[in-house]
Amino acid sequence: MKKILSGIPGLDELLDGGLYERSSTVISGPPGTGKTTFGVQFIYNGVTVYNEPGIFITFEEFPEIIYRDAMNFGWDLKKYEAEGKIKVIFTSPAVLKSELEKENGFIDRLVAEFDAKRIVIDSVTLMEQLTTDHQELRQVFNSLINGLKRLGLTTILTSEIPLFFGNDGAIEASLGFVVDNIVFLKYVEIESELETALTILKARGSKHAKDIRKYKITGKGIKIDTKFAGHQGILTGFPSRLISGKTLLEEGLIRKKR
Numbered sequence: 170m171k172k173i174l175s176g177i178p179g180l181d182e183l184l185d186g187g188l189y190e191r192s193s194t195v196i197s198g199p200p201g202t203g204k205t206t207f208g209v210q211f212i213y214n215g216v217t218v219y220n221e222p223g224i225f226i227t228f229e230e231f232p233e234i235i236y237r238d239a240m241n242f243g244w245d246l247k248k249y250e251a252e253g254k255i256k257v258i259f260t261s262p263a264v265l266k267s268e269l270e271k272e273n274g275f276i277d278r279l280v281a282e283f284d285a286k287r288i289v290i291d292s293v294t295l296m297e298q299l300t301t302d303h304q305e306l307r308q309v310f311n312s313l314i315n316g317l318k319r320l321g322l323t324t325i326l327t328s329e330i331p332l333f334f335g336n337d338g339a340i341e342a343s344l345g346f347v348v349d350n351i352v353f354l355k356y357v358e359i360e361s362e363l364e365t366a367l368t369i370l371k372a373r374g375s376k377h378a379k380d381i382r383k384y385k386i387t388g389k390g391i392k393i394d395t396k397f398a399g400h401q402g403i404l405t406g407f408p409s410r411l412i413s414g415k416t417l418l419e420e421g422l423i424r425k426k427r
């Protein structure tokens with residue numbers, strides 16, 4: 170089966186040569202770890218490097234914010250939108266769900282019209298609103314993923330993990346089982362510096378690296394670095410100093426929720 174490249178420096182190697190075509194990947198992490206950036210970079214690279222049009226669905230941020238933040242990385246989404254190669258859509262989980270269940274809903278039409286190959290949904294956390302039942306939520310995610318697969322799309326879903334407290338596991342109990350790949354993002358404190366770590370928890374039908382990698386968000390986007398050498402308990406361990414939300418905001422490490 171064919172693999173497609175995310176073009177995110179370092180990520181495709183960890184996934185043994187990229188993502189399977191039509192596969193679904195969840196990028197899971199707390200606020201500010203770069204989930205939206207991962208998604209936008211995937212779509213932008215798709216168009217500019219691999220000639221694969223893409224759809225970016227946002228439930229939380231207005232398209233204007235997505236365009237503005239992307240521009241700060243030098244990614245002119247509007248230009249490609251004008252050329253009919255990128256589409257940024259602001260919608261709700263309920264509308265997306267019903268459009269996918271319909272014959273010839275808007276995603277179907279976009280795929281037919283501009284031959285979209287990639288899609289990002291940012292973030293599926295809001296889809297929890299659709300039902301309080303874990304079993305049913307799993308069903309919702311299953312039909313979402315299968316709907317997109319049927320349309321030939323390779324999907325990235327972002328999923329938000331609360332910064333300080335465990336969540337009720339609704340997403341993990343449902344989404345984790347139905348997606349093909351899981352990319353897990355985390356803040357870690359190493360020698361009084363806050364760093365970001367990435368690991369591939371699952372890659373269905375593929376080899377994948379098991380190491381915990383540092384990654385950085387720079388003016389050019391996300392770049393995955395080396396392993397955390399000489400450290401243990403990064404994924405599961407507690408940081409030695411508890412970091413409050415206020416401190417993180419003050420340090421500009423996370424943005425205020427809009």
Ligand SMILES: Nc1ncnc2c1ncn2[C@@H]1O[C@H](COP(=O)(O)OP(=O)(O)O)[C@@H](O)[C@H]1O
Nearest residue numbers: 200201202203204205206241386387388422423
């Ligand atoms: N132009 C930029 N240059 C460097 N870092 C940036 C830039 N824009 C955003 N960031 C970093 O990316 C983080 C936000 O990423 P984002 O993708 O919105 O995270 P998430 O979607 O996980 O909340 C910010 O906290 C900031 O650290």
Ligand SMILES: [Mg+2]
Nearest residue numbers: 204205206291
């Ligand atoms: Mg985001």
